[in-house]
Amino acid sequence: MRMVDVIQKKRDDETLTKEEIQFFVNGYTDGSIPDYQASAFLMATYFSGMDAEEQGYLTMAMASSGDQIDLSAIEGIKVDKHSTGGVGDTTTLILAPLVAACGVPVAKMSGRGLGHTGGTLDKLEAIEGFHVEITEEDFVRQVNDLKLAVIGQSGNLTPADKKLYALRDVTATVDSIPLIASSIMSKKIAAGADAIVLDVKTGDGAFMKTTEDAEALAQSMVAIGKEVGRNTMAVISDMSQPLGYAIGNALEVREAIDTLKGEGPEDLTELCLVLGSKMLIAGGKAKSSHDARKKLTKVIQDGSALELFAKFLEAQGGNAAIVENPDLLPTAAYQIELKSPTTGFITKMEADEIGVAAMLLGAGRATKEDHIDLAVGIVLTKKIGDSVKAGETIAIIHSNTEDTLKTESLLLKHIHISQHSVKRPKLIYKVMD
Numbered sequence: 001m002r003m004v005d006v007i008q009k010k011r012d013d014e015t016l017t018k019e020e021i022q023f024f025v026n027g028y029t030d031g032s033i034p035d036y037q038a039s040a041f042l043m044a045t046y047f048s049g050m051d052a053e054e055q056g057y058l059t060m061a062m063a064s065s066g067d068q069i070d071l072s073a074i075e076g077i078k079v080d081k082h083s084t085g086g087v088g089d090t091t092t093l094i095l096a097p098l099v100a101a102c103g104v105p106v107a108k109m110s111g112r113g114l115g116h117t118g119g120t121l122d123k124l125e126a127i128e129g130f131h132v133e134i135t136e137e138d139f140v141r142q143v144n145d146l147k148l149a150v151i152g153q154s155g156n157l158t159p160a161d162k163k164l165y166a167l168r169d170v171t172a173t174v175d176s177i178p179l180i181a182s183s184i185m186s187k188k189i190a191a192g193a194d195a196i197v198l199d200v201k202t203g204d205g206a207f208m209k210t211t212e213d214a215e216a217l218a219q220s221m222v223a224i225g226k227e228v229g230r231n232t233m234a235v236i237s238d239m240s241q242p243l244g245y246a247i248g249n250a251l252e253v254r255e256a257i258d259t260l261k262g263e264g265p266e267d268l269t270e271l272c273l274v275l276g277s278k279m280l281i282a283g284g285k286a287k288s289s290h291d292a293r294k295k296l297t298k299v300i301q302d303g304s305a306l307e308l309f310a311k312f313l314e315a316q317g318g319n320a321a322i323v324e325n326p327d328l329l330p331t332a333a334y335q336i337e338l339k340s341p342t343t344g345f346i347t348k349m350e351a352d353e354i355g356v357a358a359m360l361l362g363a364g365r366a367t368k369e370d371h372i373d374l375a376v377g378i379v380l381t382k383k384i385g386d387s388v389k390a391g392e393t394i395a396i397i398h399s400n401t402e403d404t405l406k407t408e409s410l411l412l413k414h415i416h417i418s419q420h421s422v423k424r425p426k427l428i429y430k431v432m433d
């Protein structure tokens, strides 16, 4: 087989075979296919697209390009959840103990994210002593015992995707739906998921800015799931404003604990119930959304979800006392109240820019080497649609430096206040299964 023929076929909008796609993925990963041919192939795919079958082949070729974790020793259907990313998204920290308390085994592989705040791993590391450097054996044992464990991401997970993503980044081929969909799905499958629940964000603070694009991406991933025999469901949810109130690592852990106690923000709680319901259904622990919501609500109300979270922290070396006493989490030296300059209604809270404001404080990293400050961040006190008076606090800035002028001016610029009220944005746009 010659790569030039594969490129030409895709250029001419023809359908590739499994062998052709495998040839490309294997050859690019082992270095026998050079960057210039891979670049041409990616651009051809960008313009010609791929059907569901081709996307399934691409997904599986990338999934099997490196380490694949074997979760077969864990009883039950392993359901993984993936979010396409947003600002202040604390759902994983809540969902993991929530669905585990309902009997769905959660065997989570987690990495350190780039972005406005850290990944789930960074957030968990805000808890003193907590670590994810456990052996695969202990990982499996802990999931069987407790239904919940988190392990650090293997350095050799989907090397094909790593290499291709870096190339896409510099060849203007990141925003191709078949390439995004197969990239995301390959990582979930390599991490051992039997079933996948996707939270595809739409809006300002999301990767997919429009609902149409978010839906197309979700549809692609659900179709890939079907192709490769992994039950996949998707929820399209709003990211036109940050989710919940907290943006920052330790601050989000605190928000997660509140939510597990039934005292969390309304939007964050609702999204967790919607995603959690899908996870229970996919995991065979509920028959309908109604049944699932009842079960999820019960483990919040009777305290068993929170209790499981504490046991999980303890099992992985973390100080479980933070569950009862969140003041034990890292706290910032300064807490500065940002006041509203006018009276009116919050009409817009640009999630992206608010995320940048948190990043400026040190809550996130722009490059892999950046150091993250787990204590800092922003706690909003308002959401879109709320009324506000001049001089009223709209956000609390948690900072370890006294000068927070840049963060303050970013927030004031991107939290819009007007004389006319607006409706709260819809939280869930669509549910697909």
Ligand code: URA
Binding pocket: 165, 174, 179, 180, 181, 183, 184
């Ligand atoms: N996230 C991924 O994991 N892959 C993409 O291609 C885009 C976003």
Ligand code: CA
Binding pocket: 087, 088, 089, 090, 242, 243, 244, 245, 246, 247, 252, 255
């Ligand atoms: Ca949040």
